Amino acid sequence: MNFYTQTGKMAIGSRLRLLTDKITEDAAEIYKLYHVDLHPKWFPVFHALSQKENTITEIAQIIGHSHPSVSKIVTEMSRKGIVTEKKDKSDGRRNLVALSKKGKEIADQIKDQLADVNSAIEDILGSTRNDLWKAIEEWEFVLEQKSLLRRVQEQKKLREGSQVRIVDYSPEYAGAFKTLNEEWISAYFKMEEADHKALDNPDSYILQKGGAIIVALYNDEPVGVCALIKMNDPHYDFELAKMAVSPKAQGKNIGWLLGRAIIEKAAAMGAFRLYLESNTILKPAISLYHKLGFKKVAGHPTPYERCNIQMELEIGRG
Template identity: 75%
Template sequence: MDFFNHIGKMALGSRLRMLTEKITEDAAQIYKLYDIDMQPKWFPVFYVLSKGEEKTITAIAREIGHSHPSVSKIISEMSKKGFVTEKKDETDGRRNVVCLSEIGMQVTHQIEDQYVDVASAIDEIAAQTRNDLWKAIEEWEFVLEQKTLLRRVQEQKKLRESSQVRIVDYRREYQLAFRNLNQEWISAYFKMEESDFKALDDPEGYILNKGGKILVALYKEEPLGVCALIKMDDPDYDFELAKMAVSPKAQGKSIGWLLGQAIISKAKELGASKIYLESNTILKPAINLYHKLGFQKVAGRITPYERCNIQMELIIK
């Protein structure tokens, strides 16, 4: 076990598989010890049917937590050995039901001593260990039902990568990234408009020199996200959140969320009480992000953008 002690938790699946294989190999020998011609993988199906009730393959699969194809294959193997019989359901001729054959029922009596001895052997193992494996398995199964290992790894990956994101103030060296990142998403869904060119070709003159701000998200020092606050000459709003763009290759790193939080904090520093934005409902991830940041839909206003079909505001508290 030196390998597993060295590699640790990353080999959890491999170690569990080895333990399962070891127990399964012993189980096959145990059946032979009691002169029972049965494969270990049949046992869940056999046990369900040993209660004497006829069941459909679907019902068996649901009860033991296996897939329908898996149970169907096991039934086929058990049928060849004469353990089960299949017949049409008397109440619904479209369905087949399965039950133990005479041979299968004989095994239910023959296996009783095996049940007793196996249970005692497992109790003996449990008495020699500090941890209750059965309870631990139940706990792991419950926790993984709430959130899978895959989902948990995805979240940890996102946390690690987002920790490598830095939000910085705009500098002239980021002008090309500011333009390209925005042009990339706009051109993918819509067309570039006059207001886009004004802001992207001259961010200093159109945004910064008028009291606005631009933030840039750096991932491993590469600019992969941008967002702007444009000063508004409007009695209802102080700034417009605009020109938010994140590179597709940076998805899953929380850059949009980090940029949104940073730009709202910047607006607070500037004394803003309300922020306005315009978007399009086809951009579902963006709309979801805005809602998550606290923006709410407002009645339509005059807009310079053809693509705009939703307007939102954030009241800063």
């Protein structure tokens, strides 16, 4: 087991397969010991059918296997004469699978084997500090709530997000500010006059009017930007605008980091309420704004043809 000690928990799948292989090898010998003509992998289907005849779909649901897997096992068992298939008398569209005469004989014959195996498993459980059976139940429940894949994706996002630095805009990022925004706007819409004003002249259009721009750096490369544009409006202090993240950097939590950072900057600048405009086809962006606390509003004039949703956020004054 030195290999698994070295690899750690990342090899959990391989280690579980190793344990499964050991148990399966013993299981095959146990069937021989009791002269039971049954393959270990057939047992879940066999046991389900020993309780009640059923369709392949229903068997799959009962034992938690896929339909193709159960179908293959039923075919194999049918060749051995252990099961039979017949039309459901009450519904001709359904094929019922049932134990054959041979299958029922095996069901009676296997009772002593099952009792002895159960006692052997109890003996193993009694010899260990950790109850594997209960642990498996816990793992199944936890993974049902959130899969291992989903958990790894979240850890990947957190790790990569920790490598992101948010910095204030400087002239060296002018090209990135323009390119990143043009990239996403052109992917969904068309560039408009207000876009050109902000992207061609960020100093005069945004910064010199009291606004701000921040830049997300990943491995020191600018991969995301966001701006605060000062508004001449009694209800709003700034418009959160020109948020863009490079497609190659998506999935690294950069949108969230930019959003939180720009809100914190607005609060530090004394802002009370922020405003933004977007389009509902940008579902990830709209979801992000909701998570940041923005709520839908309506009725504010907009210079953008693409705008079909307006949102605001009250951030208060510190």
